Amino acid sequence: MVLKELLQEYQGKIRVVFKHMVVHPQQVAGAHLVACGAAKQGKFAAFYDAFFDRAYKEYTEKRDPSLLGEENTFKIAADIGLDVNRVKADMQSCQQLIAADEDELRKFRVNGTPAFFINGEFVGGGIPKDAFKQIIDKKLQIAQASGVPGAEYYEREIRAKGQKSVERQRRRAEQE
Amino acid sequence: MKLAWIAATLLAFAAGCEKEPSRLDKMPQSSGGGGGGGGDLETRVARLEKKLSRVDKDALDFLAAAYEQRVEQETKAQPGVVYGVDIQPNLQLGQVEGSPEALVTIVEAWDFA
Numbered sequence: 001m002v003l004k005e006l007l008q009e010y011q012g013k014i015r016v017v018f019k020h021m022v023v024h025p026q027q028v029a030g031a032h033l034v035a036c037g038a039a040k041q042g043k044f045a046a047f048y049d050a051f052f053d054r055a056y057k058e059y060t061e062k063r064d065p066s067l068l069g070e071e072n073t074f075k076i077a078a079d080i081g082l083d084v085n086r087v088k089a090d091m092q093s094c095q096q097l098i099a100a101d102e103d104e105l106r107k108f109r110v111n112g113t114p115a116f117f118i119n120g121e122f123v124g125g126g127i128p129k130d131a132f133k134q135i136i137d138k139k140l141q142i143a144q145a146s147g148v149p150g151a152e153y154y155e156r157e158i159r160a161k162g163q164k165s166v167e168r169q170r171r172r173a174e175q176e
Numbered sequence: 177m178k179l180a181w182i183a184a185t186l187l188a189f190a191a192g193c194e195k196e197p198s199r200l201d202k203m204p205q206s207s208g209g210g211g212g213g214g215g216d217l218e219t220r221v222a223r224l225e226k227k228l229s230r231v232d233k234d235a236l237d238f239l240a241a242a243y244e245q246r247v248e249q250e251t252k253a254q255p256g257v258v259y260g261v262d263i264q265p266n267l268q269l270g271q272v273e274g275s276p277e278a279l280v281t282i283v284e285a286w287d288f289a
Binding site for chain 1: 255258259260265266267269270272273274275277278279280282285286287288289
């Protein structure tokens with residue numbers, strides 16, 4: 001919810017990239033697969049929102065596990081206009097994409113959700129909106145001062161120059 | 177004369193080398209507990225060595241745990257460090273909201289639950 005508000009407030013200045021981290025596989029592994037399938041049909045955000053509203057939120061109130069089950073998940077997918085047969089056909093490749101996301105996050109020892117990297121800076125757990133804004137404003141200043149265009153900024157300044165894992169920190173800590 | 181002098185020197189040397197009674201010998205023997213206790217010297221030393229080895233092991237275990245905890249702490253993602261998370265697969269898949277021109281990218285590790 002906070003991120004939705006921030007996307008509105010910082011329109012054009014921020015973007016949110018979603019990486020799968022299935023902490024509760026027994027309950028929502030299927031929903032992650034369908035979310036990935038929805039992304040392949042250009043409807044990731046629509047499914048993400050719909051599943052939260054119509055499945056997860058209700059589940060937290062009623063504690064009915066069937067709300068997170070296959071039947072309800074595919075129903076939600078169909079209701080937002082997804083080709084469910086295509087979603088099913090994409091499940092195997094989605095399984096690999098989800099595993100790749102988790103592998104990437106493990107390099108940084110992310111083991112809980114939510115967790116964030118704001119232009120590469122790690123924030124573990126949910127934080128108040130104002131705290132988000134402080135970090136975003138600071139990162140915007142740095143990015144604007146760099147003169148690098150927005151479309152290239154992440155790859156050139158964050159991905160290329162940032163640490164690729166926490167392994168180097170571990171080696172340094174072991175040496176000290 | 178010379179012989180008498182040598183004999184006197186040897187006697188003095190021998191007297192100097194004689195084992196003086198240890199002050200520990202005068203201490204009353206404690207009963208039970210601690211590193212003391214009864215028994216001959218060998219038994220007491222063995223008991224002390226055993227106790228010392230136990231203390232050493234506890235100390236080493238403690239140090240190993242403290243070391244592991246420190247390494248663990250420093251191996252977590254730290255604030256103030258920039259981490260280059262690979263987001264290309266997610267961009268290609270369309271798991272993104274917001275402008276592709278945005279200067280700030282927030283990567284969210286998410287789960288529904």
